[in-house]
Amino acid sequence: MSLRGLLVGAVILAALGGAVWWSETKNKQDDTAKSDKEAPKIVTLKEDEVTRVEIRRREAEPVILQRGKDGWSMTVPTGTGSKSVRPDNESATSLVSSLAGLTSDRVVEEKAADLTSFGLNAPAVQVAVLSKDNKSKVIQIGDETPTAGGYYAKVEGDPRVFSLSSAAKANIDKSWRDLQDKRLITSGETNLSRVELVSGKGQTVEFGRSGQNEWQILKPRPLRADSWQVEELIRKVRDTKLSATATEEEEKTSASEFAIGTRVALVSLTDPSGAQTLEVRSKGQAYYAKSSVVETPTKVEKELADALAKSLDDFRAKKVFEFGFAEPSKVELQDNGKGYHFSKTGDKWWSNGKQMDGTSVQSLIDKLRDLQATKLTDSGSAQPVLLNITVVSAEGKRTEKAAFAKGPASWFGKRENESTTYEIDSKVIEEIQRAAADVKAPPPPSAPSAKK
Template sequence: MSFKKTLIFLGILLALGGYYYVVEVKMAAKKQAAETADKRLFAIQKDEIATLTLKRADGEITLKKGEKGWQMEQPVSAVTDGAEVDRLLTAFADAQRDKIIAENAEKLDEFGLNAPSLTIAATNAANASFSVSLGKETPTASGFYAKVGDKPQIVSIDNLTQANLNKTAFDLRDKTVLAFDPAQVKKAAFTLPATEAAPAMTVELTQDNSTWSIAAPQSLRADTEKVNAILSQMKSTKIKEFVSETPTNLAEYGLDAPQKSLALTIGDDPAPQTLLIGKRNDEKGGVYAQHTATGNVFLLPSTVDDEFPKALSDLRDKALVRFENNDIQKIEIKTLAETVTLQRESDAWKIVAPAEFPANADRVNVLLNDAKNAKATEFVDAAANQLSFGFDRPNVMLSFWKNGEENPIQLIVGNPNVENTGLYVKTGDGVSLTDPTILSQLKQSAFALRDKAIAPFKADDVASFEIVYPESTLAFEKHGDTWKTDDKTLQGFKVNNLLYDLAALEFAEEPVASASDLSQYGLNAPAATVTLRNAKKEELVTFLFGQQGEKLFVKTAKSDAVYPINAAFLDELPKQGADLAG
């Protein structure tokens, strides 16, 4: 084919393609748009609607758009649910007929349109009116009969359109209980009913830097997580039922003298939002409530009543002490036996009393975590006779100093209660009971907190090692990531576990600083000698293990100190290469 013919052929193809796009695609789109426009019930856009009325036999709902959005004017003046109203406006503006049933129906009762179940009418800014009446369900249950304005035509609309239009006043009302941002709440006041243990009271809380504190009836730490959970519930809870807009008998709802209430002071507004909580209605699964600003009575889910605090203790912080580990610079542990003082130096802890020793940082952090994770199981009346609490001669008294602060956070652990189910503890927030197991966690001696590592090393630095027994020698060497002995491949995790155990080896009793007679410890003829070397064949450390009766001792080749260790450790050393193999 010549080049000229190719160009002609290509031009024909382009022309055909252009024709197809213009005639078929664009015309099809226009045809579809025309058909959709023809099916639409109204020539109005959602944003053009200024008023909307839903009329039924039992009354009308009137909505009007204002500067602050949509408001309900009938059957009651109320704020609307913006999202729900927007869905209704969309459904109205986009409503389409499904089928044309009759062009000019004479008997509207055949379609249920002589007395429509619902008539929705809208007006725009120019006061032009648009309306549709809904009648019976179609025989096939695929939709409903409808009539637009004064047009004689009867059409059908599908079930989804009918459902989206068929809204009640409850659907369209704002069902928010309290509108607020929890982060902006400055004060919260809970009125609590009287109990056998305490009279009725109002608990006042303040929020500062996202932390809640109890200001009245006394200054206490609050359970910030619990308070935030209650506020979040109040923010998200929706009204179940609007009971009465102008109640005349509040006693009927337990709201004449409500035993529970919540008042929130939000932002810079000095006037609090106050919610009163009345009687339960278990048949409806709810509790009656009233917002003082509106005065109407409504029903809330019963969970609001279930989770409302019952006593001051429900709002108190159950943690005995609060701090961040990194903020603590000094710790004192005072028992009847000794007083242990620890001081942080850079990132390390040091025991400075009763004698100076390096401290085990992990164990110190465990102590700090145990202290701040300890919870009060019950708060004890501060006016009670405290002689039996044991605070005059406590089991242990812990003091924690934060960096730059002169006064410590204190935790005093006294006697068990009569039932032996808890220990009395005293903090800056008063007296409480806590789990008895906390005593063994907090009552730490200087020896328990010492760094007892004998010869720490990095397991990854070890490239070979040997274990010498009186009658045999085992040699192990690393090839890449694989450990071998006598050309046998070993299980890497078993070798690593052995090296980690050696690196973490600790003395179990006070060591002998310089032993003159090694035979006392079985070290003149060691039961085992372990030598570790790096990739350059340089010795990292050599451990010598000696037995004397049921006791096991260890020393390193470069030190004269002898350390008593757990007697079971010798049994953990491999006796043959196969012990570390698969």
């Protein structure tokens, strides 16, 4: 083929490609324009300017959401009037967001002469939205469309009738229960200062926060607490919510069963705003809870009752040492006349001026970290002390000392200046003794390989 023929062919191919591109682009633009025309927005609102939302149903008082400086408030119908119910701010914000960008599937009629055929002469649901400028929009929802995939809708004062998808309707057609804050306890998690647990038998255990995620037992007497257990108790209480599916009849049953039930426990959480309480009662094999925040009792899972029905010993710290994940900088053991002294400088461990193998020191530290009692008592051991352990951690800010005596079948340990006695399996102490004795100097560096 000649050069001229190749050039002509290339020009024709480029022209055809351009035509195809233009055609596809034009079709996409036409489709977009058509889509925008067929699916116009029903209303256009600015979310941050919405101050009030009313959800009205035929022959019922409206659900009213009102935005204030501290968030949303809600007024709901009761059958004999109305009452104030705390809304879930996230749900209220989501509702407003759905209203602000409410889009139809299509326009059914530009100017509907008869609204009866659409169920819009007396709408089943009306959602009125008020903005800061006191302008309101009322969205009216009528009958379901024949295809069962949507609903007829219009805006008061606008002659157009729209088709609204079922999903879009569900996003704005909310009952007050959908919008209710279902938490039974609203106390903050990080700013709690006190937790009090009263058992069904009247035993009171009180905890005080001593640091981030750290707790101490205050009552019945000052004791070390297992902070993880206290945090787990708080989590269980704060996660308890009203049933999202309970009917009015089921709520009445829960209230009557709670009233005659047997107390399992009463827990109180205190933060800077005050104390909130949650009481759990049992009736047969079922459990019910009522809080000081929500007037309605609700049915709860046995798991919550089990979390609250714990004794003092369940919350006491079983571990002898508290350094946890704060790496120690010094470890000392006096083992029946044998002395072991390990101190850390930088990332290296030393003993009596000699560098030690870090892996073997870490093995000892891990065993000390995991050292815990099989049983706690408040009576000491008559046996002589054979083992003393000191651990310094938190960059030298925390020093923990414990002394251990050997009994007939177990060892008994006590922390310095504490009355609690920790009964410990003999094998565990023996492993610590071996780990201390096994700390050694690091292996010599490998000799460089000979050059070939």
